[in-house]
Structure formats: C-alpha cells, structure tokens
Amino acid sequence: MTPAIEIVDVSKRFRLYREKPTSLKQRLLSGRIRAEDFWALRDVSFAIEQGQTFALIGHNGSGKTTLLKVIAGILRPTTGLVRERGRIAGLLELGAGFHTELTGRENVYLNASFLGLSRRETDAVYDDIVAFAELDDFMDTAVKFYSSGMLVRLGFACAVHVDPDVILIDEVLAVGDESFQARCLDRVRTFQREGRTIVLVTHALDMARQLCDRAVMLDHGLVHAIGSPDEVVREMRMTILKHDLEFAREEGTREVEILGGAILRGLDPLDGPVAPGDSIAIQVDLKANEPVDDPVVSFALHDGANNFVFGGDTAQQGATLGRLDGKRRLRFVLGPVPFTGGQYWVTIGVHSRENDRVYHVQDQRYSFEVRQLEGGRGQTYMPVEVEVEEL
Amino acid sequence: MLLNLVRKELKVKYTGSVLGAIWSLLNPVVFLAVFSFVAAVLGGAAKDYPVFLLAGLLPWNLFSASLSQGAVTVIMNANLVKKVYFPREILPLATIGVALVDFVLQSAVFLVFIVLRAALFPGFALVVDTFWLYPIAFVALLLFTVAVTFWISSMNVRYRDLTHLIALALLVWFWLTPIVYAIGTVHANLEGSRYHWFWRVYLLNPMTWVVSGFQTALYHASDASEKLIPLSSGELAICLAVVAAVSALLLYGTWRVFFGLSGDFAEEL
Numbered sequence: 001m002t003p004a005i006e007i008v009d010v011s012k013r014f015r016l017y018r019e020k021p022t023s024l025k026q027r028l029l030s031g032r033i034r035a036e037d038f039w040a041l042r043d044v045s046f047a048i049e050q051g052q053t054f055a056l057i058g059h060n061g062s063g064k065t066t067l068l069k070v071i072a073g074i075l076r077p078t079t080g081l082v083r084e085r086g087r088i089a090g091l092l093e094l095g096a097g098f099h100t101e102l103t104g105r106e107n108v109y110l111n112a113s114f115l116g117l118s119r120r121e122t123d124a125v126y127d128d129i130v131a132f133a134e135l136d137d138f139m140d141t142a143v144k145f146y147s148s149g150m151l152v153r154l155g156f157a158c159a160v161h162v163d164p165d166v167i168l169i170d171e172v173l174a175v176g177d178e179s180f181q182a183r184c185l186d187r188v189r190t191f192q193r194e195g196r197t198i199v200l201v202t203h204a205l206d207m208a209r210q211l212c213d214r215a216v217m218l219d220h221g222l223v224h225a226i227g228s229p230d231e232v233v234r235e236m237r238m239t240i241l242k243h244d245l246e247f248a249r250e251e252g253t254r255e256v257e258i259l260g261g262a263i264l265r266g267l268d269p270l271d272g273p274v275a276p277g278d279s280i281a282i283q284v285d286l287k288a289n290e291p292v293d294d295p296v297v298s299f300a301l302h303d304g305a306n307n308f309v310f311g312g313d314t315a316q317q318g319a320t321l322g323r324l325d326g327k328r329r330l331r332f333v334l335g336p337v338p339f340t341g342g343q344y345w346v347t348i349g350v351h352s353r354e355n356d357r358v359y360h361v362q363d364q365r366y367s368f369e370v371r372q373l374e375g376g377r378g379q380t381y382m383p384v385e386v387e388v389e390e391l
Numbered sequence: 392m393l394l395n396l397v398r399k400e401l402k403v404k405y406t407g408s409v410l411g412a413i414w415s416l417l418n419p420v421v422f423l424a425v426f427s428f429v430a431a432v433l434g435g436a437a438k439d440y441p442v443f444l445l446a447g448l449l450p451w452n453l454f455s456a457s458l459s460q461g462a463v464t465v466i467m468n469a470n471l472v473k474k475v476y477f478p479r480e481i482l483p484l485a486t487i488g489v490a491l492v493d494f495v496l497q498s499a500v501f502l503v504f505i506v507l508r509a510a511l512f513p514g515f516a517l518v519v520d521t522f523w524l525y526p527i528a529f530v531a532l533l534l535f536t537v538a539v540t541f542w543i544s545s546m547n548v549r550y551r552d553l554t555h556l557i558a559l560a561l562l563v564w565f566w567l568t569p570i571v572y573a574i575g576t577v578h579a580n581l582e583g584s585r586y587h588w589f590w591r592v593y594l595l596n597p598m599t600w601v602v603s604g605f606q607t608a609l610y611h612a613s614d615a616s617e618k619l620i621p622l623s624s625g626e627l628a629i630c631l632a633v634v635a636a637v638s639a640l641l642l643y644g645t646w647r648v649f650f651g652l653s654g655d656f657a658e659e660l
C-alpha cells in the first residue's frame with residue numbers, strides 16, 4: 001500500500017528574535033540579527049499509510065501542531081520534505097479560514113474553495129454541511145455573531161464534506177456539546193470505513209487508543225515513540241509519570257505529615273502493572289508532629305484523563321485512628337481492580353474529622369498501571385464466566 | 392478560488408453600507424460633474440479638462456489601489472495564511488481583482504459619459520483615430536501593476552515599513568506622472584533649461600507611458616500647446632509595448648521572489 005503522507009527527515013527551525021526586527025531600519029542598523037534558533041522538529045521521519053488513523057501525541061510544545069502545519073503545507077520545513085497524495089483538509093483551529101464579516105453561507109463557499117471545491121461542487125454538498133452543523137437558522141448571519149461551538153461545528157462540517165483524502169484534526173473536537181462530539185466521532189468512524197486517512201492531534205490519550213491504528217509520540221521535536229497506540233500511550237504515560245513526580249503538588253498545615261505512601265499487591269510493593277481483578281492496597285505512613293485527635297485519612301483515584309474515578313476515607317469506612325501521637329501505618333485494602341488498561345493516579349491526604357483543617361495532601365503522587373485485557377477494549381473490568389448448557 | 396476571494400473582498404468592503412458598489416460608480420460621476428462645472432462655469436484652463444484628468448486618473452487609481460492594498464493583503468489575511476493552506480499568490484491577485492472591478496465600473500461610467508456628451512453636444516468630438524491605443528495601454532498597465540504588487544506584497548510581510556514607504560512613494564510618484572498636468576508642458580519647460588537631463592529620467596517612469604497612452608486614446612487635444620506627448624501614436628504604441636515587455640520580465644522576477652518568500656509567510660506573521 002502506498003503511504004498517503006511520507007515525512008522524510010523533516011526539521012523545522014524557528015528563529016526567536018528578542019525583539020523581532022520587522023522594519024528596514026532595524027534590519028540595516030542591527031546588521032547581524034541576534035536570534036536564537038529553536039528547533040521545533042528535528043529529523044522527523046515516518047509514513048502514514050492510506051486509510052490509517054494516526055494519532056500525534058506529546059506534551060505541550062513537543063511539536064505536534066508544528067508537524068501538522070507542515071503536513072498541511074502552511075509551514076515550510078527547514079530541511080526535509082513531505083510527500084502527500086490526494087486532497088488534504090485541515091481542521092487546525094477554531095474558525096480558521098472564516099472571515100468574521102461574512103455570513104455563514106458565504107464562509108462555507110469561501111472555505112470550500114480554499115479546499116479546492118468549485119462553486120457547483122459546493123452547491124451539491126451545501127445542504128449536508130448546514131444539516132451537519134445544525135445551523136439552518138444562522139447561515140445568513142455574520143460569523144462574528146457565532147459562538148465558538150457554532151464556529152467549530154461549521155468548520156468541522158465544511159472539512160468533512162469536501163471529500164478529502166486526508167483530514168487533519170487538531171484538538172478541536174474538544175469543543176462542542178456531547179451530541180456534536182458523538183456525531184464527529186461517528187463521522188471519523190465513517191471516514192475510517194471509507195478508507196480515508198486521518199491524522200489526529202490529541203491530548204485525550206484514551207481517545208487516541210480507541211480511535212487510532214497507529215500513533216507517534218513527539219518529545220521536544222523528536223520522535224520519541226512510534227507504534228501501536230497502546231504502546232505509544234503507555235510510553236507517554238510513563239514520561240508523564242516521571243515528569244509529574246517532580247511537580248506533584250503537596251499542601252497542608254503539617255500537624256500530621258505523610259511520611260510516605262505505597263501501592264501494594266498483597267503485602268509487597270507493586271513491581272509492574274496489575275491485572276484487572278487483582279487486589280491492591282494503598283498504604284499510608286503517618287507521623288504526628290503534634291498530638292492530634294482523631295484525624296481522617298482519605299484517598300482518591302484519578303484516571304489518565306484526570307477523571308475522578310473512586311475515593312474513600314477512614315471516617316466513611318467507620319474506622320477511627322483515635323489520638324495520634326507519633327507514627328502510624330494504615331492500609332486501605334481494596335477489592336478487585338475494576339479497570340482495564342490505563343494509568344491511575346492516587347491522591348492521599350490526612351485531615352481533621354470536620355475536614356476544616358487539612359494536615360497534609362499529596363496530590364496524585366502515586367500511581368499504578370492496569371494491564372490491558374487481551375483483546376478487551378472497554379475501560380471497566382467485570383469478572384466473566386461462560387456457562388454453556390444443552391437445550 | 393480567485394473569484395471567490397475577490398467576491399469576499401468586495402463584500403467585506405461594502406459590508407454595512409446601503410449603496411454598496413454604487414459608491415464605486417458615484418466616484419467618477421461626482422468627479423465629472425465637479426470638473427465639468429468648474430470648466431464650464433468658472434472657466435478652467437482646458438475646456439475638456441475632466442476627460443483629460445479622468446483618462447489618467449482611473450488607471451492611476453488601479454495602480455495605486457493595487458499597491459497600497461497589495462502591501463497589506465497578506466497581513467490582513469494573517470488568519471487565513473496561518474491556518475489554511477492555499478496558493479498564496481491568490482492574495483495579491485485578489486487585491487488587483489478588486490481594484491480591477493473598480494476600474495472597469497468607473498471606466499464604463501466614464502466612457503458612457505464621453506459618448507453621451509459627444510452625441511448630445513456638438514462641441515465635443517469622439518477620439519476615434521487613436522482609440523486603438525487603449526487596449527495596449529491597458530495591457531501594459533496591468534502587467535506593470537501585477538509585477539510591482541507581487542513584489543510589494545511579499546516584501547511587506549518581513550519589512551513592515553513598506554506600508555508607510557509606499558504611501559509616500561505613491562504621492563511622489565503621482566506628481567511625477569502626467570495625470571493632472573500635460574506631459575507636453577513638462578517637455579516644453581525642460582527643453583533647453585538646465586534641467587533638460589531630467590526629461591530622460593522622467594521618461595523612465597513606466598506609468599508616464601501608460602497614462603499618456605490612456606490620454607492619447609481618450610482625450611482630444613484641441614491645440615498644439617496641449618499636445619500630450621512629442622511622439623506619434625505609432626511610436627507611443629511601440630513604447631507601450633516595451634513597457635509591457637519589461638513589465639512581463641519584471642513580473643517573472645517578482646513572481647519568483649514571491650514564491651521564495653511565501654513559504655515563510657505563516658512564520659513571519
């Protein structure tokens with residue numbers, strides 16, 4: 001199969017001027033301009049096969065969007081080249097390519113012409129665009145009166161109706177209400193079935209894993225990992241883990257201090273991912289700097305997308321620590337892990353019973369990884385037994 | 392796409408105005424009315440001054456509007472350039488397209504005025520024998536305008552002073568071009584004076600030839616003192632052809648400059 005997009009040794013240098021000399025006088029007088037080179041991309045090479053759904057992930061500033069702009073032809077690579085086949089429709093930013101003074105209808109025609117559609121071709125898809133964007137009543141209103149959700153809807157509707165061979169999507173799906181997001185995803189799936197190529201920049205790692213066939217992770221302009229989305233997302237989570245440990249937030253008055261926490265399987269610290277259904281425990285070591293009456297220890301679990309998934313505390317479990325003076329070790333023994341595939345972050349805290357005084361909180365300081373079930377796709381784990389009987 | 396963009400620019404230009412494109416037409420109408428009134432009632436210098444003036448002014452307007460708008464078009468459309476891929480040359484071409492629409496509309500009004508006046512008033516004759524210069528002058532004008540606009544629009548992205556420089560340069564250039572005065576007068580004044588060398592410099596201005604071409608094509612010089620240019624119309628046509636040819640070469644150069652720089656537009660903005 002021929003690749004739809006081939007990226008060959010692409011590097012992109014930006015010159016960062018302290019103060020950008022945009023006048024002739026400055027250019028002439030300053031002679032050599034003091035500029036610092038910033039390489040947003042360095043020797044990036046990979047191919048995106050036709051019909052693939054490809055995710056670009058990475059931290060902020062890792063070069064994802066720059067790469068997408070290079071693919072779209074908006075930025076010229078400093079070295080290297082991009083080979084592409086077919087019509088590329090980009091959805092790079094909210095309302096990109098719309099002129100605010102023009103009406104929705106005029107903008108649809110303008111936008112479609114940028115994507116290479118003739119007037120007649122646009123006529124043919126116009127009704128579908130309006131229907132998809134659900135903007136029937138607003139097409140003769142100037143775009144400047146649109147809400148951001150409306151803009152995204154119109155932009156997405158245009159981009160998907162111009163019959164593109166390759167569609168580039170940069171993080172815009174996050175806007176819009178749920179029903180629209182669902183329809184966008186639906187549309188993306190239709191594209192996948194039709195064998196079109198999709199390049200997606202996203203921070204939603206789980207979406208990347210569910211939607212894409214292949215992923216690349218960029219880090220400071222370099223290709224850090226490339227491969228199946230599961231592997232690349234795991235790699236991404238590992239680097240987030242390393243990164244976040246240095247910046248994990250802590251706060252509190254420290255009358256009681258958390259000496260340390262650990263995730264256990266049985267009585268041993270974790271050494272690798274746990275399997276769905278395993279039992280784990282969260283262990284907390286406390287030290288009272290001053291004697292404190294009846295503190296409460298709590299924990300919370302967040303998933304990779306920072307959704308709060310579960311939490312509990314000693315008071316809720318009917319446990320009391322009594323008067324705390326000196327050191328104490330405490331374990332929350334949790335039942336079977338009901339998750340599959342993903343990194344989970346553990347917050348632990350200790351506070352007074354009325355919760356009016358927070359002694360110490362370690363925000364998402366600890367984590368554990370749950371293995372992906374073989375062939376399984378969902379996020380929740382339930383034990384399953386198969387029963388077969390004669391009828 | 393080009394048509395769409397021209398349409399867009401025109402729509403944006405007239406958004407919120409009631410009369411819209413009629414403003415473009417009103418401009419030469421008012422001009423003609425005022426100058427006809429001045430010539431007839433107040434006794435102007437030349438009796439057919441309105442025709443003389445507009446013959447040169449309309450092409451000049453096309454040129455200056457293309458340049459001043461072309462200088463800022465990439466910056467004005469930064470939103471597009473930074474976020475959408477499309478052939479960048481569309482932008483200056485659309486600017487020229489907008490100026491061209493104005494030119495065509497205004498020239499239509501102007502030509503209707505000339506024909507009607509010749510039909511209604513016996514004192515005014517139509518210029519027939521030299522009208523064939525009109526298309527030649529137009530081609531030369533268009534080539535030269537496109538060539539310069541391409542250069543300006545790509546350079547201005549990096550050197551923003553050009554916007555201001557262009558405004559000044561156009562002012563000087565306007566007065567160095569025989570639009571409000573007759574070129575014959577310049578020739579007469581310079582010849583034999585200490586500044587006779589300046590005549591040659593003066594003739595290096597392509598717009599001098601273009602404007603003279605339009606004037607010769609439309610304006611009927613009533614006497615020798617108003618003689619436009621000390622050349623026959625055949626010689627003028629050759630000079631216009633030279634201007635057109637040089638402009639075409641220039642266009643090739645500026646086109647390449649534009650393409651060299653346009654890849655970096657998204658970055659520079």
